[in-house]
Amino acid sequence: MKFELSPKVLMIVLVVLLALAPLVLKPYHITVLNYIGLYSMVAIGLVLLTGVGGLTSFGQAAFVGLGAYTTAVLTTASDLPGWLAWMGWSPWLSLVAGLIVTGTSAYLIGLVTLRLSGHFLPLGTIAWGISLYFLFGTMGLLGGHTGFGGIPPIAVFGYELRQGHQIFYLIWLFVLLAVITTLNLLDSREGRAIRALKGGMIMAEAMGVNTARSRMVIFVIASLLACASGWLYVHMQRFVNPTPFGIHMGIEYLFMAVLGGAAHVWGAIIGATVITVLKQWLQDILPAIFGQAGNFEVIFFGALLVLILHRARGGLWPILTSLTQRVVPVRAEQRQIDRNVEPLPSRELPSKGELLLDAREVTRRFGGLIACNRLSLEVRAGEILALIGPNGAGKSTMFNQVSGVDVPTSGKITFLGKDVTGKTSREIARMGMSRTFQHVKLLPTMSVIENVAIGAHLRGNRGVLSAAWRLDRQEEKRLLAEAAKQIERVGLGDYMFVEAGSLALGQQRIVEIARALTSDPCLLLLDEPAAGLRYKEKQALAELMRKLSAEGMGILLVEHDMDFVMGLVDRVVVMEFGEKISEGLPEEVQKDPAVLQAYLGGVE
Missing domain, CATH: 1.10.3470 (ABC transporter involved in vitamin B12 uptake, BtuC)
Structure with a gap:
């Protein structure tokens, strides 16, 4: 103990x-x-x-x-x-x-x-x-x-x-x-x-x-x-x-x-x-x-x-x-999660098929390097769209343009009908977009529930003075209850009070998904969420994503595991060297000669 x-x-x-x-x-x-x-x-x-x-x-x-x-x-x-x-x-x-x-x-x-x-x-x-x-x-x-x-x-x-x-x-x-x-x-x-x-x-x-x-x-x-x-x-x-x-x-x-x-x-x-x-x-x-x-x-x-x-x-x-x-050993105090508090208000998800994200002609240059070249894609409510391609194709760069981490050199990005090109990731997050990262970004010395609760930051409003003098306790209970709910939703309830840095890489990626869900998004961007997961864990993740999609959430997914992707998503966009080379249904994309050339070196 x-x-x-x-x-x-x-x-x-x-x-x-x-x-x-x-x-x-x-x-x-x-x-x-x-x-x-x-x-x-x-x-x-x-x-x-x-x-x-x-x-x-x-x-x-x-x-x-x-x-x-x-x-x-x-x-x-x-x-x-x-x-x-x-x-x-x-x-x-x-x-x-x-x-x-x-x-x-x-x-x-x-x-x-x-x-x-x-x-x-x-x-x-x-x-x-x-x-x-x-x-x-x-x-x-x-x-x-x-x-x-x-x-x-x-x-x-x-x-x-x-x-x-x-x-x-x-x-x-x-x-x-x-x-x-x-x-x-x-x-x-x-x-x-x-x-x-x-x-x-x-x-x-x-x-x-x-x-x-x-x-x-x-x-x-x-x-x-x-x-x-x-x-x-x-x-x-x-x-x-x-x-x-x-x-x-x-x-x-x-x-x-x-x-x-x-x-x-x-x-x-x-x-x-x-x-x-x-x-x-x-x-x-x-x-x-x-x-x-x-x-x-x-x-x-x-x-x-x-x-x-x-x-x-x-x-x-x-x-x-x-x-x-x-x-003089002293038992550590473990935070108690109050399950009876009033849940946080949730945003109403758009109707299925409604256009959530529309990226048009997005280009990002880094000096002489073109990481994204006039790339267009769209994501609708209740849809899972996969963005795939070889290493270095520009997938994560596109994620950064869409989520506001980076600013496109040219092009236009619309989210929920509003132009968000050049807006900060904080502004875009407030509108209802949340994401995970290719390289896991957790705070390793904080517990899993504290890491996940960061995702609910915009769902609270009590300030510094309230926190310093414990006037925020009711709101804090609601935020932690929401974080606990999402941790259990992704299957990590047994690790709620464990330091996030002590988890395996695959589990840390799942913690990131729980954190993203805690922000109550209508569009979820997942950057290689299945990397490091075992077969059963991938099945559970796929089931969660299907459930989220059925509820009306849009999901934009970057992933290298083609078996995982092709059996899950509704549509696929394929990138190579910063450009889109194919788009369509999974079975159509798998037969596209350009895709076969990019992945396998040729149709043969």
Whole structure:
């Protein structure tokens, strides 16, 4: 039986330990724990941004600085403009202002930065991180590089939090809220879209996910967590200068997330703890060994990062959970599927024979290569059309033109009577077209049901705030019930809670079909769905496709197994070198000399 540490158990243990800490620890240790909490909040944002979303950022320290300087200026300045001064800025009001300023800044920065990809994205975050750091140091209003003090303490119900042990509980309350909020968000419709950003963006767009929006969401959330950390920091220190908000701290925050486990929310706390404690020890130990000159702890951290990347790329959190399970095994919570919820509304399928897809003279050029050359085909409701041809004939390229993954060089594609040429796959998916891929595009570490539920993204509408505070639970039950229904429909009910990456290739292809069906399409595009399936599994797949066709769904199929195709489909279109060489009924196409020449080298 598989065991893993339950988040609820972890939360209870952490709350108890934190409640007891100020009663038994020395002031020095409380101060260290305060810094761990502050760093953890930034690292949690980086787990969401980098570990889950795949967006590397070195600039989070600058967002910490925005939160810190906003509250520092508003709570100390005596010469604010009238429209600001009348509010009488308390630390709590300045927190709201800091979140607004930081969130707006992150949105504007994200509009430019998130358009970058590859190594340009982290370089972009370094650029604006350095810019904000020097902005803090050069503006006279902000005290320059010297900084300024006199910042008031935070007051809770009239009780001022002036000492480390007094602000301790507030810092860790914020950390726990950040953990709960992030875990809730990831366990939702919005969270599945976010988790698809790393390695599954083409698939997610084809399922209707607005990946640009999801990238912006996690970028802004990470900045808000950093802002809250800066707000707490500056009211704990009662002094602010630019030093803690430089690029070196941005690198250190990223190091915390990676060390703890970049894909694990709890790993952020582990990483922040290890780095903070090590830094304190090394600052005492290394100078005694090597002398006072030099930042030897930086060298040590660099070597440690290289070691971690070699030996434990998943970070310390997976290692700790594995070790803990041997001592205190905790049964993993298995999601319960509510079968009694109201089913999701379904679209009315077109009447049998109605024209669904009409592609005319579609051409796609890649430089001097013509992958599709003036190809035309049509699919009607209740019909199964096979698009076949030798390897490299251009079948998958045509699929990409039809589904909006790629844009035709010329030609016209009409779906349900509307011109969709050049529209995004997300727009086309919303109209009722869904697809699978030649090369399976699943998220291997997510369960089968979570992968399939991504297909239902457009059938829900609850947003980020609803997900973060569990206000979306009724809709989530309906989405998961639909996903479970489609998994059972394709015959994989026994694998519902298994990691998708652990399935055989043929089973993964069936999972993709279930995901496509969960979107409630009227036209289904299947790219080599029978590849890797055994004989009985192919029979079951063929029966499912016949049933879907009988219900009025149109199916466009690419497949290499001719026995499977010819006994199943209504019509066949044959491609060779990007052009259509034959079209007709299966028995007609099999006798076509052009087809025999393409497949067998001649009529003989």
